[in-house]
Amino acid sequence: MTSLVQGVHHITLCPGGAQQDIDFFTQILGQRLVKQTVLMDGNIPIYHFYYGNADADVGSIATCFPYSRKPGRAGSGQLSCTSYTVPNGAIAFWKEHFDRHRAEHSGVQERFGTKYLRVRHPVGLLFEMIEESGDNRNPWTTTQIPRDAGTRGFFGAVLSVRDVRDQESFFVDALGFRKVGVDGPYHRFEVPGTGPGRIVDLHVEPERAPGSWGFGAGTAHHIAFNVETDDALVKQKAVYEEMGFTDASEIKDRFYFHSMYVRSPGGILVECTANVPGGFFKDEAPDELGTKLLLPPWFEDQRNAIVSQLEPITVPEENRPRQETTSAPRPVVAAHTTPGNEPTVPLSRYKATFDADKQTT
Numbered sequence: 001m002t003s004l005v006q007g008v009h010h011i012t013l014c015p016g017g018a019q020q021d022i023d024f025f026t027q028i029l030g031q032r033l034v035k036q037t038v039l040m041d042g043n044i045p046i047y048h049f050y051y052g053n054a055d056a057d058v059g060s061i062a063t064c065f066p067y068s069r070k071p072g073r074a075g076s077g078q079l080s081c082t083s084y085t086v087p088n089g090a091i092a093f094w095k096e097h098f099d100r101h102r103a104e105h106s107g108v109q110e111r112f113g114t115k116y117l118r119v120r121h122p123v124g125l126l127f128e129m130i131e132e133s134g135d136n137r138n139p140w141t142t143t144q145i146p147r148d149a150g151t152r153g154f155f156g157a158v159l160s161v162r163d164v165r166d167q168e169s170f171f172v173d174a175l176g177f178r179k180v181g182v183d184g185p186y187h188r189f190e191v192p193g194t195g196p197g198r199i200v201d202l203h204v205e206p207e208r209a210p211g212s213w214g215f216g217a218g219t220a221h222h223i224a225f226n227v228e229t230d231d232a233l234v235k236q237k238a239v240y241e242e243m244g245f246t247d248a249s250e251i252k253d254r255f256y257f258h259s260m261y262v263r264s265p266g267g268i269l270v271e272c273t274a275n276v277p278g279g280f281f282k283d284e285a286p287d288e289l290g291t292k293l294l295l296p297p298w299f300e301d302q303r304n305a306i307v308s309q310l311e312p313i314t315v316p317e318e319n320r321p322r323q324e325t326t327s328a329p330r331p332v333v334a335a336h337t338t339p340g341n342e343p344t345v346p347l348s349r350y351k352a353t354f355d356a357d358k359q360t361t
């Protein structure tokens with residue numbers, strides 16, 4: 001089939017504490033905090049942080065709901081590792097860097113003939129650095145992480161499944177991936193096309209107990225794939241329904257993009273995402289990304305109730321944009337828009353009520 005999917009758009013995780021998460025992403029993984037906003041589902045204010053490369057490229061964005069109010073259960077049926085590309089030869093740097101910060105890591109490993117190194121977030125989430133040449137995306141740098149080692153963006157992700165068959169069929173028949181190889185328990189799939197961020201590895205773990213599906217600290221929540229237009233979201237939803245996946249969601253207005261979700265057969269929640277004009281730059285200048293809490297316009301009238309229930313945070317000074325680390329971003333433009341940028345399909349927005357008096361933690 002022709003794939004509507006173009007590659008990974010973002011990966012969404014549930015860490016625990018907000019400050020702990022910011023410190024890990026910015027100082028250990030060397031990511032740029034590119035957006036501070038809030039979760040748009042439900043009536044409880046939860047931060048939504050976006051971390052990415054220097055240009056906040058689609059395909060480099062890990063997003064986090066710090067969910068310290070409830071632990072999750074890691075297991076099969078979940079995204080189990082978020083994979084970043086680093087330049088050939090950079091693994092040695094990362095091993096030293098993780099050792100210096102006493103971050104728990106796997107040591108250098110190899111699959112599909114490529115070196116990688118895994119590191120553990122304090123809440124248990126796993127990330128890996130995979131060496132690959134030719135990824136020219138612009139890395140964020142810090143005083144400790146130089147340009148020749150920094151992460152370029154996503155290589156892809158590892159998803160844990162107990163049985164590969166139906167999840168394989170979902171990726172091939174519903175999303176248009178092709179299977180490119182098997183290495184032990186890992187089955188590799190790739191979106192046709194060029195450029196980085198097109199890999200998914202299914203890790204077959206038949207004995208691993210299923211993980212939790214809802215929001216909970218220490219678990220991945222979903223993986224999102226980029227599609228070109230809102231119309232492609234409608235078409236992808238029809239593909240799901242034709243195959244019997246009638247639980248595909250409505251198309252949701254996430255302000256920075258439009259989203260449609262479905263629960264895949266192995267248990268992993270899969271989102272498809274269409275960009276809107278401006279993307280992450282629609283409400284912040286390139287050199288100010290991530291410096292303050294931004295809300296979608298339809299939440300602004302509840303700003304005080306939201307802020308009063310959020311953990312105060314401090315962004316490390318060295319993560320703030322500086323002249324030498326901020327470049328002109330690639331413009332994010334939706335490929336198909338109306339003259340006034342009105343959406344071309346009906347969009348769903350939840351109008352939450354963040355009433356501080358009703359929250360009981």
Ligand SMILES: [Fe+2]
Pocket residue numbers: 010012222224259271
């Ligand atoms: Fe998402």
